Amino acid sequence: xxxxxxAKKITMALSGLFLVVFxxxxxxxxxxxxxxxxxxxxxxxxxxxxNPFIRIMEPILFIAFIYHIIMGIYLELTNRSxxxxxxxxxxxxxxxxxxxxxxxxxxLFVLLFLIFHFYNYYIPFKTGHVESHxxxxxxxxxxxxxxxxxxxxxxxxxxxxxxxxxxxxxxxxVPREKCLRFLKISGNIIxxxxxxxxxxxxxxxxxx
Amino acid sequence: MKLTLKIWRQKSKNDKGKFVEYILDGVxxxxxxxxxxxxxxxxxxxxxxxxxxxxxDCREGICGMCSLFIxxxxxxxxxxxxxxQLHMRRFKxxxxxxxxPWRAEPFPVIKDLVVDRSAFDRIQQAGGYIxxxxxxxxxxxxxxxxxxxxxxxxxxxxxxxxxxxCVATCKNASAMLFVAGRIGHLARLPQGRIEAADRVQKMxxxxxxxxxxxxxxxxxxxxxxxxGISLADIALLNREFIKAHL
Numbered sequence: 001x002x003x004x005x006x007a008k009k010i011t012m013a014l015s016g017l018f019l020v021v022f023x024x025x026x027x028x029x030x031x032x033x034x035x036x037x038x039x040x041x042x043x044x045x046x047x048x049x050x051n052p053f054i055r056i057m058e059p060i061l062f063i064a065f066i067y068h069i070i071m072g073i074y075l076e077l078t079n080r081s082x083x084x085x086x087x088x089x090x091x092x093x094x095x096x097x098x099x100x101x102x103x104x105x106x107x108l109f110v111l112l113f114l115i116f117h118f119y120n121y122y123i124p125f126k127t128g129h130v131e132s133h134x135x136x137x138x139x140x141x142x143x144x145x146x147x148x149x150x151x152x153x154x155x156x157x158x159x160x161x162x163x164x165x166x167x168x169x170x171x172x173x174v175p176r177e178k179c180l181r182f183l184k185i186s187g188n189i190i191x192x193x194x195x196x197x198x199x200x201x202x203x204x205x206x207x208x
Numbered sequence: 209m210k211l212t213l214k215i216w217r218q219k220s221k222n223d224k225g226k227f228v229e230y231i232l233d234g235v236x237x238x239x240x241x242x243x244x245x246x247x248x249x250x251x252x253x254x255x256x257x258x259x260x261x262x263x264x265d266c267r268e269g270i271c272g273m274c275s276l277f278i279x280x281x282x283x284x285x286x287x288x289x290x291x292x293q294l295h296m297r298r299f300k301x302x303x304x305x306x307x308x309p310w311r312a313e314p315f316p317v318i319k320d321l322v323v324d325r326s327a328f329d330r331i332q333q334a335g336g337y338i339x340x341x342x343x344x345x346x347x348x349x350x351x352x353x354x355x356x357x358x359x360x361x362x363x364x365x366x367x368x369x370x371x372x373x374c375v376a377t378c379k380n381a382s383a384m385l386f387v388a389g390r391i392g393h394l395a396r397l398p399q400g401r402i403e404a405a406d407r408v409q410k411m412x413x414x415x416x417x418x419x420x421x422x423x424x425x426x427x428x429x430x431x432x433x434x435x436g437i438s439l440a441d442i443a444l445l446n447r448e449f450i451k452a453h454l
Contacts, residue, residue, distance in 0.1 A: 003416075004413060004416055004449075005382075005415070005416050005420075005422035006422075006449045007449075007453075009422060009423060009446070010449075010450065079380035079382075081313070082381035082382075082419065082421035083311050083312055083313065083381045087280065087308055087311055088214070088216075088306055090280045091280030091281050094280070095426075095432055096427055096431070103424065167424065170425045170443050172450070173446035173450055174447075175440070176438070177440050180440075
């Protein structure tokens with residue numbers, strides 16, 4: 001079944017939606033950073049690190065990430081090969097949104113961010129002895145260049161989701177006639193919440 | 209009006225091809241885009257030069273023969289319009305117009321602006337039909353009552369003229385809207401339901417085999433389609449595909 005282009009698209013949609021759920025949970029945890037005191041965030045981190053359900057989901061999440069990235073790059077490369085002689089003049093903005101035409105670039109930028117994010121947090125969290133997760137997380141945003149890079153990545157992620165969310169439901173065959181408005185609006189809200197939510201945290205700790 | 213035309217010229221399938229610039233004076237706003245090309249060709253023939261080859265037939269927007277990528281857009285700048293329905297009044301005196309053939313691996317250029325769209329025929333033959341006994345005891349299709357809403361939606365999908373603008377404009381050179389039009393036409397009718405599962409699998413396989421790209425739901429096809437085939441048909445295709453595998 002995975003041989004056909006349509007099947008590949010369906011798996012991109014499913015893995016993408018799974019990642020959206022993860023990102024929303026992640027944002028929920030991170031927003032506790034803005035609460036007074038460090039305890040709520042520490043408790044949330046402890047809960048995530050010890051909860052058996054989350055432990056089971058972690059490797060699945062890894063697989064979803066790797067699959068979504070590799071399949072995304074593979075599809076982009078094959079799609080590009082379908083037009084070896086390009087147009088001298090191509091007015092892409094007349095027919096489709098910027099977000100939809102640049103999924104690969106917003107996606108690759110988020111991938112670049114992920115590599116840094118792993119280096120900054122995931123590896124220290126997992127291997128080192130962390131005194132305070134709160135201090136480790138917020139300490140990074142003392143540096144302006146990390147704050148800027150993270151905020152840019154969150155914007156890229158927001159743009160990626162603004163097309164990706166509703167596109168996933170289209171790939172899964174959700175009747176467009178009935179749900180299009182709802183999906184477009186909810187996709188944009190999720191994109192905005194994710195993009196702004198993470199950015200606010202980074203900017204808040206840069207100034208505090 | 210006086211126009212500068214940058215037209216793709218290619219002698220044959222294997223020729224490399226290049227843009228050639230023509231200055232065309234005396235173009236009337238009431239000419240259709242194809243009549244403007246006829247006008248250019250007359251001039252070229254009179255000068256003893258090879259005329260520009262381009263596809264055309266009915267010239268009233270229903271046959272699906274005309275194509276052309278005009279200033280970066282399939283069938284030119286107007287919505288729900290084929291190239292033959294585009295008129296020169298849409299352009300201004302002194303404009304430069306870039307005219308290119310459809311670009312996609314499954315649509316090889318045969319000559320100048322003419323591309324081979326037989327890939328669409330092969331996808332159609334893979335499943336874009338219903339099997340009916342025509343031995344003489346054929347039941348009239350109208351004896352089966354069909355809700356007006358379904359009949360109308362099926363007809364909307366059936367208005368696809370197979371021009372290939374969807375492929376030409378898609379950044380992935382995907383033929384999903386074309387295939388979705390076929391699926392959307394037949395899947396909504398009782399006669400088409402019988403072979404629905406088989407049809408969607410065969411047509412998707414044929415589409416992939418022809419070397420079209422995969423759909424990323426940018427929606428460019430829907431905007432470029434001269435017949436307004438809806439992206440909702442692609443969602444329906446995906447739904448039918450999933451159903452066929454469950």
